[in-house]
Amino acid sequence: MAAAQARTVRGRIAVYLLAFVFAVFCGFPFLWAALTMFRQDSDLYVTTHNPFVFAKPATFGHVTDLLRNTPYLTFIANNIVIGLATVVITLALSLPAAYALARLSGRWGEKVGIGIFVTYLVPPTLLFLPLSRLITTIGLQDSIWSLVVVYPGFTIPLSTWLLMGFLRSIPRDIEEQAQVDGYSRIGAVVRTVFPLALPGIFTVVVFTFTLTMQDFIYALAFVSSSSSMTVSVGVPTVLIRGDVFYWQSLMASAVIVAVPVALLYNVFLGRFIRGFTMGAVKG
Amino acid sequence: MTATDPPAGEITLGARRNRYLLDRERVLGPALMAPAIVYLLLVVAYPLVLAFVYAFSDVTTGSQSLHFTGFKTFIAAVDDPVFLTTLRNTFVITATSQVLVVVLSTVLAFVLTAKFRGRWFVRFLILMPWTTPVALSAVIWLWMLDSIFSPFDWFAQLLGVVPPGGHVVFLGQSGLAMGSVIALQTWRILPLATVILMAGLSAIPADISDAAEVDGAGFWRRLFGITLPLLSPVITVALLFGIVFTFTDMAVVYILTGGGPGNATQVLSSWAFYKGINGGNLGVGAADALIMFPVLLGLAAIMLRMASRAEVS
Amino acid sequence: MAVVETRSLRKKFGATPAVDGIDLVTGEGEYLVLLGPSGCGKTTLLRLIAGLEQPSEGDILIGGQVVTRLPPRARQIAMVFQSYALYPHKTVSANISFPLAAAGVPREQRPEMVRWAASRLGIDHLLDRRPRQLSGGERQRVALARALVREPQVFLLDEPLSNLDAKLRSSARDELKEFQQRVGVTTIYVTHDQVEAMGLGDRIAVLNEGRIQQIGTPDEIYHQPANTFVATFVGSPPMNLLTRDGKLLGFRPEEFLPVAAAGERPGQVTFDFAVTRVENLGSDRYVYGHLPDVDAEAKVIAKLPSTVATPVTVGDRVPFAVNGADLRYFDQKSGARAAAGNATVTP
Numbered sequence: 001m002a003a004a005q006a007r008t009v010r011g012r013i014a015v016y017l018l019a020f021v022f023a024v025f026c027g028f029p030f031l032w033a034a035l036t037m038f039r040q041d042s043d044l045y046v047t048t049h050n051p052f053v054f055a056k057p058a059t060f061g062h063v064t065d066l067l068r069n070t071p072y073l074t075f076i077a078n079n080i081v082i083g084l085a086t087v088v089i090t091l092a093l094s095l096p097a098a099y100a101l102a103r104l105s106g107r108w109g110e111k112v113g114i115g116i117f118v119t120y121l122v123p124p125t126l127l128f129l130p131l132s133r134l135i136t137t138i139g140l141q142d143s144i145w146s147l148v149v150v151y152p153g154f155t156i157p158l159s160t161w162l163l164m165g166f167l168r169s170i171p172r173d174i175e176e177q178a179q180v181d182g183y184s185r186i187g188a189v190v191r192t193v194f195p196l197a198l199p200g201i202f203t204v205v206v207f208t209f210t211l212t213m214q215d216f217i218y219a220l221a222f223v224s225s226s227s228s229m230t231v232s233v234g235v236p237t238v239l240i241r242g243d244v245f246y247w248q249s250l251m252a253s254a255v256i257v258a259v260p261v262a263l264l265y266n267v268f269l270g271r272f273i274r275g276f277t278m279g280a281v282k283g
Numbered sequence: 284m285t286a287t288d289p290p291a292g293e294i295t296l297g298a299r300r301n302r303y304l305l306d307r308e309r310v311l312g313p314a315l316m317a318p319a320i321v322y323l324l325l326v327v328a329y330p331l332v333l334a335f336v337y338a339f340s341d342v343t344t345g346s347q348s349l350h351f352t353g354f355k356t357f358i359a360a361v362d363d364p365v366f367l368t369t370l371r372n373t374f375v376i377t378a379t380s381q382v383l384v385v386v387l388s389t390v391l392a393f394v395l396t397a398k399f400r401g402r403w404f405v406r407f408l409i410l411m412p413w414t415t416p417v418a419l420s421a422v423i424w425l426w427m428l429d430s431i432f433s434p435f436d437w438f439a440q441l442l443g444v445v446p447p448g449g450h451v452v453f454l455g456q457s458g459l460a461m462g463s464v465i466a467l468q469t470w471r472i473l474p475l476a477t478v479i480l481m482a483g484l485s486a487i488p489a490d491i492s493d494a495a496e497v498d499g500a501g502f503w504r505r506l507f508g509i510t511l512p513l514l515s516p517v518i519t520v521a522l523l524f525g526i527v528f529t530f531t532d533m534a535v536v537y538i539l540t541g542g543g544p545g546n547a548t549q550v551l552s553s554w555a556f557y558k559g560i561n562g563g564n565l566g567v568g569a570a571d572a573l574i575m576f577p578v579l580l581g582l583a584a585i586m587l588r589m590a591s592r593a594e595v596s
Numbered sequence: 597m598a599v600v601e602t603r604s605l606r607k608k609f610g611a612t613p614a615v616d617g618i619d620l621v622t623g624e625g626e627y628l629v630l631l632g633p634s635g636c637g638k639t640t641l642l643r644l645i646a647g648l649e650q651p652s653e654g655d656i657l658i659g660g661q662v663v664t665r666l667p668p669r670a671r672q673i674a675m676v677f678q679s680y681a682l683y684p685h686k687t688v689s690a691n692i693s694f695p696l697a698a699a700g701v702p703r704e705q706r707p708e709m710v711r712w713a714a715s716r717l718g719i720d721h722l723l724d725r726r727p728r729q730l731s732g733g734e735r736q737r738v739a740l741a742r743a744l745v746r747e748p749q750v751f752l753l754d755e756p757l758s759n760l761d762a763k764l765r766s767s768a769r770d771e772l773k774e775f776q777q778r779v780g781v782t783t784i785y786v787t788h789d790q791v792e793a794m795g796l797g798d799r800i801a802v803l804n805e806g807r808i809q810q811i812g813t814p815d816e817i818y819h820q821p822a823n824t825f826v827a828t829f830v831g832s833p834p835m836n837l838l839t840r841d842g843k844l845l846g847f848r849p850e851e852f853l854p855v856a857a858a859g860e861r862p863g864q865v866t867f868d869f870a871v872t873r874v875e876n877l878g879s880d881r882y883v884y885g886h887l888p889d890v891d892a893e894a895k896v897i898a899k900l901p902s903t904v905a906t907p908v909t910v911g912d913r914v915p916f917a918v919n920g921a922d923l924r925y926f927d928q929k930s931g932a933r934a935a936a937g938n939a940t941v942t943p
Contacts, residue, residue, distance in 0.1 A: 011397075018394045019405050022387075026470065027408035030415075032434060033423045044432070051434045093322055096315035104312035112316065114587065119327045121583055123531030125552040126572045129559045130333035131326075153326035156319055176648050177681035180668045180752075181742070182698025185311060191694075195685045216418045216534040217552075221560055232418040236538045240422075247426050254419040258411060265414045266407045273482045 033251035062248035075234040083209040086151040098163030120157035146222040162275040166200025203271040337569035360570035365546045373550040377529045380468035388476035413474035421538035428453035457547035476521040483517025598659030598749035605654035614640040616806030625780045629797035637806040674743035675752040682727035689723040695746045713745040751783040824931035838891035844926040849899035851922045854906040855915040863920035
């Protein structure tokens with residue numbers, strides 16, 4: 001129907017206009033950040049001229065300053081370690097569960113599936129206080145591993161849902177054929193379902209990894225030394241040093257993360273949507 | 284049997300009972316689900332229970348033990364003069380931003396469903412507010428709304444809203460600060476809602492609006508009479524998700540305004556954080572956070588009901 | 597080759613029994629067809645025999661051994677699904693050797709066995725292709741080769757022809773029958789298509805509502821139906837059934853010819869046929885109407901081959917005749933086959 005509306009001249013103008021407006025609305029802050037990060041101090045902290053024009057030549061100095069003189073790269077390294085470890089734990093737990101829900105569930109299976117998904121809706125703001133005390137009790141306070149332990153709490157429900165959807169799209173026949181051909185149930189699944197589910201699994205890996213980068217409150221509550229911080233926490237706390245804000249480096253720190261993540265999402269968007277909606281359709 | 288015999292290869296019939304235990308669905312199903320369920324019980328359910336326990340006790344970050352204090356902690360939390368402001372702010376910010384999100388995302392979903400040149404790039408830009416970690420977006424907005432160097436000052440001067448050389452103090456005045464928080468929440472939830480709506484739009488069979496077109500219905504009538512009603516369950520889903528994410532968010536307020544000016548933009552989540560972590564009073568912090576719980580339960584119940592009704596179709 | 601036996605087999609899904617007390621014994625090397633409408637339980641029965649479902653009650657025996665609690669891999673069966681279930685990520689050759697790997701056959705022996713199976717199905721030239729590059733008929737042959745390669749005791753086939761184009765179906769049917777006769781393995785074949793059943797089966801088991809209505813050779817099923825269900829399910833158009841003298845009287849449309857064409861036959865029974873519609877299909881003419889003297893409501897169809905040129909027009913009342921020996925009687929309440937009784941049939 002939208003395609004139809006774009007057929008008329010008025011329709012097409014409306015579409016382009018609206019697309020432009022929304023693109024500006026969504027992208028402007030990033031544009032501003034991108035402009036800022038290359039400006040010299042004397043060009044930035046000035047209010048007299050058009051802020052969109054570079055009065056002095058652009059400089060990479062602030063970006064290198066960010067990378068060399070701040071813990072930023074440590075933050076990124078931490079995110080990578082945490083992300084990968086969380087992905088491993090999440091896959092190990094949610095893949096079997098997703099298979100059970102996609103194939104082996106009856107009445108009760110659906111309810112369990114919804115139950116698992118609902119845990120995603122329990123907000124971190126309810127849990128962070130008890131969790132921070134628990135983390136201290138097991139001695140993981142101020143360590144990146146505290147986050148590795150806690151993050152699967154929200155990545156498991158989502159990835160189970162996604163994987164359930166992907167697994168459902170694989171025909172049952174093939175598994176049963178493998179069983180008749182001589183494998184046990186598990187053997188049949190490993191040899192037929194998993195190879196076919198690899199694209200879906202990969203999508204879930206990407207999704208889970210980027211999800212771990214989003215958290216702010218747990219990281220803020222559990223970690224205080226900058227060597228163990230993630231980007232989400234480190235940038236607004238450590239990089240904002242006292243009252244002196246090095247804005248160019250700050251903007252660089254945000255843009256460097258924002259662009260690749262957005263690219264990844266854009267590439268995988270179709271698959272995410274398919275996985276979510278397939279999870280909702282009865283197998 | 285024919286004369287061409289197959290080459291040798293032995294296959295025997297085996298039959299020990301327990302060898303086949305894991306083939307039985309009754310055993311395999313729960314066995315596969317158990318690890319995930321146990322993990323979630325430990326990391327989500329158990330802390331949730333603890334949150335309730337804290338809210339009814341006098342526990343602090345320093346205390347070794349905790350004593351049951353009944354409703355005293357809740358009363359202490361609610362009596363705090365800031366609390367009512369917090370409660371009000373949470374609702375105002377959530378309601379305003381999500382109404383905006385619903386309207387804007389519906390329009391945007393239609394726009395993005397049409398084919399036009401550069402659609403991939405536009406989609407890329409649209410996604411960024413959601414895909415970027417909240418904290419980093421908040422830092423960007425912090426600079427963008429800076430009281431001295433904001434680009435909007437320049438626009439405002441151009442439009443004559445402020446005198447030349449004047450500034451809009453976005454984050455320093457309570458009204459503008461609230462507006463800024465609402466704007467940031469709207470901005471970051473918009474992509475999620477749009478994606479959900481686009482998925483819903485693509486699920487509507489084209490025949491229906493084609494048939495309406497043949498019947499003579501014009502664009503607006505088709506939109507409001509057919510497409511939007513068909514889309515309403517999806518809109519509700521997007522709305523519910525947006526409400527949950529906005530209602531419970533603490534990063535935006537914490538980074539953008541710090542709850543200020545004064546406590547003018549404080550919300551329940553950020554207030555719970557201050558009380559619990561900065562203030563060390565776990566009981567009050569938990570109580571503050573738990574006030575959100577009935578609202579969340581209500582939302583979850585609505586979503587579950589929608590889910591079961593959706594399964595039928 | 598082995599005998600498949602089920603004893604009092606019952607399978608319930610929730611409260612409804614999909615398979616409701618089935619006792620069945622196949623012959624050795626027999627081609628047994630399970631025929632019935634959708635929902636009759638034939639596929640469930642096949643899956644029970646395969647071990648893909650567990651029965652609620654009863655036992656299954658293969659080759660004299662009780663296999664009821666054993667999973668599919670322990671039963672030495674091979675199965676071909678409606679979709680052929682070829683592994684899309686493997687080549688044809690890997691598909692065929694898959695069961696051999698499962699059985700632990702040493703790697704060196706596998707290629708030879710694969711080649712043997714492939715040559716018996718005439719697909720040697722396809723071994724390096726992938727399933728998506730194959731036509732429907734080729735896929736069926738790959739599925740059969742895969743089934744054959746382990747030398748199972750029983751072949752189970754679940755409507756393997758329904759995914760093929762109508763044109764391909766009869767030649768595929770031909771190939772299937774010939775293949776089974778060459779190999780001689782006991783085969784159980786599920787279908788809802790009675791033409792397939794009649795063409796392929798050594799014996800046919802007609803199922804409805806989870807129970808066997810009748811087992812017999814195609815000839816027995818067709819000419820000596822055990823009840824009205826079998827009588828009307830098999831045969832196209834179905835057997836005509838009329839109520840008369842408290843019983844159901846049945847005869848097949850092709851046995852009902854105009855008297856003028858049938859000539860005089862001893863034991864012939866004549867009825868006045870009130871014609872309401874005539875369909876000329878080229879090879880046959882279908883005449884629709886009813887017999888006002890017998891049963892005013894029952895619709896009757898007569899199937900006249902094109903060799904019978906007797907003019908029949910709508911609105912006529914034409915005398916038609918059927919051999920007395922071709923009349924069948926059924927109990928009105930139960931539908932079961934009954935004897936002619938003392939009702940003498942008057943012309």
